[in-house]
Amino acid sequence: MDFNTKLINWYSVKKRKLPWRKTRNPYHIWLSEIILQQTQVKQGLPYYDAFVANYPTVFDLAEASESDILKLWQGLGYYSRARNLHASAKYIVNELKGEFPDNYKDLLKLKGVGDYTASAIASIAFNEVAAVVDGNVYRVLSRYFGIDTPINSTEGIKEFKALASSLIDHNQPATYNQAIMEFGALQCKPKNPDCSICPFQDSCVAIQKQKVDLLPIKLKKTKVTVKYFNYLVFIDQHKKTLFEKRTKKGIWQQLYQFPLIESEKSLTANEFHLLNFDAAALTTESFDYSLYNETDIVHKLSHQHLYTKFWIIEVKSLPKEAILVNSLSKYPAPVLISDFIDNFSF
DNA sequence: AACTCGGGGTG
DNA sequence: CACCCAGAGTT
CATH class of the missing domain: 3.90.79.10 (Nucleoside Triphosphate Pyrophosphohydrolase)
Incomplete structure (x- = not known):
């Protein structure tokens, strides 16, 4: 069985039930992706529910005041996400007549939407073949292929994006992207992953070379x-x-x-x-x-x-x-x- | 290329 | 205490 098949099989069994997996509404997918930037699912979940409840459509979000949006965002951190969310909602309503961008290239034009988020929305909401590379993907790929290029170097960013793009399943990009991220979050965890139950035991380079706890490699630490x-x-x-x-x-x-x-x-x-x-x-x-x-x-x-x-x-x-x-x-x-x-x- | 931007959780 | 999280924007 190849990498993709094993991965998607694992996902079909182990995936969590999450509210944004019940919809393909691009507005809701967008909300979830912005909320989940640098934020764990457990922390972002109540905020997603609150935003969907308070602002059911992009029109509702566009009409809201920035202060009200920030109030709902309070406690989640990285507040530019909320301000960019509001600015992009107004852009979609006023410039795009409320029609949500439906492809990677146009999604990238939204404030607060970079390569990862544009790829995530394009694939999950519109099934476009656009590979996501988030912290989970860096970890899974660096371990599975034994890649020690620093994930936050210019070279590493290019290398992992190219690798992810070469691997993504062209028949089911939405499922594949979510599967590799879920695999990183639940199985190929940062600390103490239980490799004894990993479906890739026989093919993971990091396991074979006993470098699981050394990968991925990340440059420099933040000074406080x-x-x-x-x-x-x-x-x-x-x-x-x-x-x-x-x-x-x-x-x-x-x-x-x-x-x-x-x-x-x-x-x-x-x-x-x-x-x-x-x-x-x-x-x-x-x-x-x-x-x-x-x-x-x-x-x-x-x-x-x-x-x-x-x-x-x-x-x-x-x-x-x-x-x-x-x-x-x-x-x-x-x-x-x-x-x-x-x-x-x- | 390096820095900045939150808050919560983990080992 | 150090590191991580479904990263993006600015300098």
């Missing part, structure tokens, strides 16, 4: 920068506070947070007291403050570790843009902020 965040949680006599949208480049664009002061190190109360609050719109009137958390809350992102203190500042009045603390949960916010809002008693 440390930052110190001081959030100013103002509360006035009307139970209002200041909440701002992050508009600069960098993390959490278009999400909301309390006024932020970054510092070079973790500040004591005395050091905090010496700061200027001009930027935070604090008046010269007297105020009283306290510290919510004595020890820094460490919020870890891929490239940044955020050591955070929340300073509670009681004031008489705030500028007119202040909002009621009861309405904070309506705004899209990073997990670091939404966790605080959920736990703090205003």
Whole structure:
């Protein structure tokens, strides 16, 4: 039996029942693929259900506000995916009259859709022969063929795409693509795969050379920068506070947070007291403050570790843009902020 | 070619 | 702690 037949046989027996496998609606397939970028199925599943329920069609998504979409996306991370999703929905409705792109080349024109996602939608929704190469595929192919080219090198990206394209089943590209990804996710796992039950024991180069735990090869690791965040949680006599949208480049664009002061190190109360609050719109009137958390809350992102203190500042009045603390949960916010809002008693 | 962009899960 | 996840966009 050849590679494809074995793979698809394995898939027909072992595949998970997932909601996006019950449809060929390209809009729903698109939603699932964007949500699943760099995201495990278990984490993305509830978000897929929520988006399908709240925005059943691409027209519904196009009409929604970016803030509402980000709110539904809250907690999933990589928020540019949500913003690009919205921009592409408006493009499909306004420029393409709501007709979803139906081939790899046109799908690639959508914001947030790269080689992988265009191939996935083209194959799964339209049965186009377009090979997907995601993290699972890199791992399966590098092990099965014993390829040690770094998967994140320019050469490796080309090599694995070409190999995947040479292998894809021309009669059932949708099933083949999903099968090889599912195989990587369930059987050919990153750590401690159980090769004793693998259908490719007799043909996998990595097993024969005992290099399963050495492949695939990936270059360099991400370096983490440390930052110190001081959030100013103002509360006035009307139970209002200041909440701002992050508009600069960098993390959490278009999400909301309390006024932020970054510092070079973790500040004591005395050091905090010496700061200027001009930027935070604090008046010269007297105020009283306290510290919510004595020890820094460490919020870890891929490239940044955020050591955070929340300073509670009681004031008489705030500028007119202040909002009621009861309405904070309506705004899209990073997990670091939404966790605080959920736990703090205003 | 290297960097940036989240948050959760695993060993 | 390091690494991974149905990657894409920017520099």
